[in-house]
Amino acid sequence: MASKFWTQGGSDTEEEETDIEDEIENGGAGETTAAAAGSRYLQTNASDSDDSDGQKRVVRSAKDKRFEEMASTVDQMKNAMKINDWVSLQESFDKINKQLEKVMRVTESDRVPNLYIKCLVMLEDFLAEALANKEAKKKMSSSNHKALNAMKQKLKKNNKQYEELINKYRENPESEEEKFEDEDEDEDEDESGSELEDPSQIAAESSDEDDEGEDVDDDDADGAWEKKLSKKEKLMDREFKKDPSEITWDTVNKKFKEVVAARGRKGTGKFEQVEQLTFLTKVAKTPAQKLEILFSVISAQFDVNPGLSGHMPINVWKKCVQNMLVILDILVQYPNIVVDDMVEPDENETQKGADYDGTIRVWGNLVAFLERIDNEFFKSLQCIDPHTREYVERLRDEPLFLVLAQNVQEYLERIGDLKSAAKVALRRVELVYYKPQEVYDAMRQLAVLSEDGEKDGDETKVEETRGTSAFVVTPELVSRKLTFPENSRALMDILVTLIYKSGDERTKARAMLCDIYHHALFDEFSIARDLLLMSHLQDTIQHMDVSTQILFNRAMAQVGLCAFRVGLIAEGHGCLSELYSGGRVKELLAQGVSQSRYHEKTPEQERLERRRQMPYHMHINLELLEAVHLICAMLLEVPNMAANSLDAKRKVISKTFRRLLEVSERQPFTGPPENVRDHVMAATRALCKGDFQKAFDVINSLDVWKLLRNRESVLEMLKAKIKEEALRTYLFTYCSSYDTLGLDQLTKMFDLSDAQIHSIVSKMLVNEELHASWDQPTRCIIFHDVEYSRLQALAFQLTEKLSILAESNERAVEARFGGGGLDLPLRRRDNQEYAAGTSGGGGGRWPDLSYNQGRQGSSGRAAYTGGGRPLALGQASRDRSSQSRGTGGYSGRAGSGMRGYQMDASARMVSLSRGVRG
């Protein structure tokens, strides 16, 4: 039943979602056309002539197919109209909108096909008719009525974009229809007979022409000019018709202002704007002006991006990076030009020529642009399917960005803007921190390779610029090369030190988390732990933004994995248990959207969440994480359960694990293990009996281990741990059955050396987990079975009952008067302390647990009964090892004090979820 309900819910949201998608699509139709133009531009760039017949044929067949599809959809719509079925009409409308997009892509035209316009007109008419007919409306079924209303809204919104075309169509439907046929036949004709002044189309044309102009040599330049102007008189001012040398600063400036003013206005093609501005950079008179225009170009390129969820087209992105590099070139060449976004610069500031002495202020913000570029890169990786080649190709662009970031950072450092430099450094850190050494090496190699490859490309590019005879020639001053240290640690250290010195709080916190992650990745647990504790990040993390919280969770997960790898089981469990306590690992790590059964997400939330996702290559393998978490829990919990077999509820280390165990025990049959969980459960069953070999074999058969770098040593460690815990479990479970137990027998059973067994057992004895003692001459453990006589046992029972009686009396009084509240909890805590002291020796049992328990303690899980004592201990020692030590030590390393960080480990999870669920 539940499933039915949920599926319904799901479809509901889906519908809503599609609605929104449609809106986006519709809203962004202009952009898509522009994008289509972009691709065309690219293609023409690649091959100068696209007129070869063979190519065309291929294109056409695909085009035909699309048109046919569209036509059939239109037919469907007609049918639906006949029977007045608005629901199916609505569906068809959505479909046709999608098809429209495809058609546009295939035809590479920017014109909306007439078939579509025709269909819109038809729909509009029919809608008006239906609305006018009130009686018919009343008769409609509710779903139909709903669909009608929805359709009304949609159509209104959609048709706004095509208003012009629709009106034109209404004026002379016949000719349009003909033209539609024509268009189908031959595109060129359409182009030549361009009565239609669709701006976007012209943009495409102009861009086309632009290319041609670029390709033509100097001699032909004038001709190209003429040609261009004939086509876009409206767009380009007459002034430019003159000989290039006559173009003055003023004309360029005027034109520039004009173009910029058009930004965001209706009917301004975004791509076209980029083109115009790019052209203007070539005719810019002074370096400052060129700079100014370049900034606008980049802004315009950012505008190309359709909507928030989509990413910037990759080719535009690449151009954007190139433009940034050119900006840097200019800035390096003319150190007197200052980029600033705080002051509104003088109108004519950019008039000052290259030989001007004083500082020239140009509006712009390098860091913001860089961050935007990085965000777009990140977004593109989010959107692209990670299993495709495209993704890999996209990843290869990373060095490109790193080069840019490096250069920007160098520039900023040179002009002394360390705060911004720190921000840029953080971007670089965030691209490096998750890479293991192998990946880092691969990236370095790639950078070297692509350099060689790019050399040819660079040459042609240089020629190109020469060809267009830009007025301000900027030589490539900034190196296009990556300089990487051998070791990613070295790189991290350089960057992180810079950030700690001059970054703001958020930058520092993020850098710190990246640093922790990186240390953990390289198996340096103690450093990572110290950094984490000293920075006090866990205390303030819930006040930070979600993306930083995700980073924190990732760092925690990685620290947990690291602890496991170096054999610190308890620490590992401490780090990971919290991640798994809510069953929302995916969400917490931003590695996929998890469906919550109890809480439905609104599409808005879902979209937000999707926007936070980590790109695939940054993922922490979830299976490995789960395996590590469960194994840690198993190693801690199994002996614990054996020790407290009588009152299982008393001390629970891992609730998640207990729950899983219960579930698996309830199963009537246990099949061979399939997933990670099954494996660990099978191992647990073996371990409960003290069969370490079987437990290890089962765990060894997991295939996630191949993801570990030092697999052999980890498994070796794991085996040793399993043996130890098996021994402990065995002793706990069967101590009542033995009077004495020989050391030799134990060595044989558990394949451990005498010294190891002696050490383990001694530890248990000292902590009073086991009531026994060694008999040295015979090498035996002698168990002291504390057996009470019947009278004594009864006496104990009696005292117990007495205390229960007293307690219930107190509770009664308390309930009545409410006055006893104060002493009761106090006493209860005493009891717990006592219990903890006797049952487990408190914090002494795993003495190094203090750190984890400290975290648990702070996480407000004090609700565990019997947890009182270890928590208190842990807290105390955590305070010691972090409080003031933190400030000093951290700053000692980092060179600047980062104080006042106070946070809580689990609260951050909560708050993250709060963020998600609004």
Place this chain on the structure above:
Amino acid sequence: MATYDLTPRIGPNLDRHLVFPLLEFLQERQLYPDEQILKAKIELLNKTNMVDYAMDIHKSLYHTDDVPQDMVERRVEVVARLKALEDAAAPLVTFLQNPNAVQELRADKQYNLQMLNDRYQIGPDQIEALYQYAKFQFECGNYSGAADYLYQYRALCTNSERSLSALWGKLAAEILMQNWDIALEELNRLKEIIDSKSFSSPLNQVQSRIWLMHWSLFIFFNHDNGRTQIIDLFNQDKYLNAIQTSAPHLLRYLATAFIVNKRRRPQFKEFIKVIQQDQCSYKDPITEFLACVYVNYEFDGAQKKMKECEEVILNDPFLGKRVEEGNFSTVPLKDEFLENARLFIFETYCRIHQRIDMGVLFEKLNLNYEEGERWIVNLIRNSKLDAKIDSKTGTVIMEPNQPNVYEQLIDHTKALQGRTYKLVGQLLEHAQAQPAR
């Protein structure tokens, strides 16, 4: 044996002059070639004004009577500067040397300054000159003079920063003069300032603490009462944190102090945890010994470590202090350490055993049979050990220490009475309050 030498790690945290005693000790122990140490000494002296001493060392190092020209020049320079400073500080010095005049000074600093200015024409410049002069005296190795001047300077100084460095200077001078009692006073004064003062940055504060702890080593291991005080100081949270972050090698001294000091059990347990936590950042035989006994329960390992500890103690400038008794010298700390360490092992060993073969036990404790038996008998007699010796089998048998059932029962029920009384009290109180209302 130079592996466990901490001089390179301690040195940077000390004053130049304080390093000399360490180098002297190393020279005596012959851990390093003489030449190296002499060179190190010259290096040290380069920045100080003890040029004569440097010349002597130079002579003995190169076995010549010539001294390099720059040293001679430096000597001339130093003498000239000394003269100049002496002149500058002369008015104040003469004033201070006149007992009648000094009696006019009161506790009120402002008044004093005013008075000096009015009647003796001694202004801030002269006072500053006194400080410089004292510093110079210290650099020249005239510690007692420096200490006196600094003491007087502190009485007159108003600048807190300066006063602090004067205090450091005084402490160093007292240490070098081996006035342990006074040095201890100075140490406590300094500690108060460091802890109370809102330092410019926590980093600074931590650094000061580290210095303080390093300097205090001289005092604590020479003062009679030092071994308890070192625990008091080092085991404070703030100081322990500083140790853990910046100077984990100080754990050695704290560990030693704990082992030698029997009465610090509760703190000791906490300390074991610290040792365990910091094993990755610092370890030497002494901390490893503790880890063996209290963390891993490896008694063979502990025994091995104990032997190494002996070496470490002998070679440590602070721990290995010698006491001359008649013709032979002993290291009192070493014997004490070994005795206590043995007791530690034995205690832990007894806790987990029911029957122990004495031969094996004594082997673990580095004792021979006779000695060991006497030792155990003594322990039993002093009722430190609840055990009996079975001399036929040569074993010690522990008395089982089961918790007494009756005691347990009494424990369980003891609280009930009080609780009931309280309950009744509450009831009555409430009942009385009711009619009143």
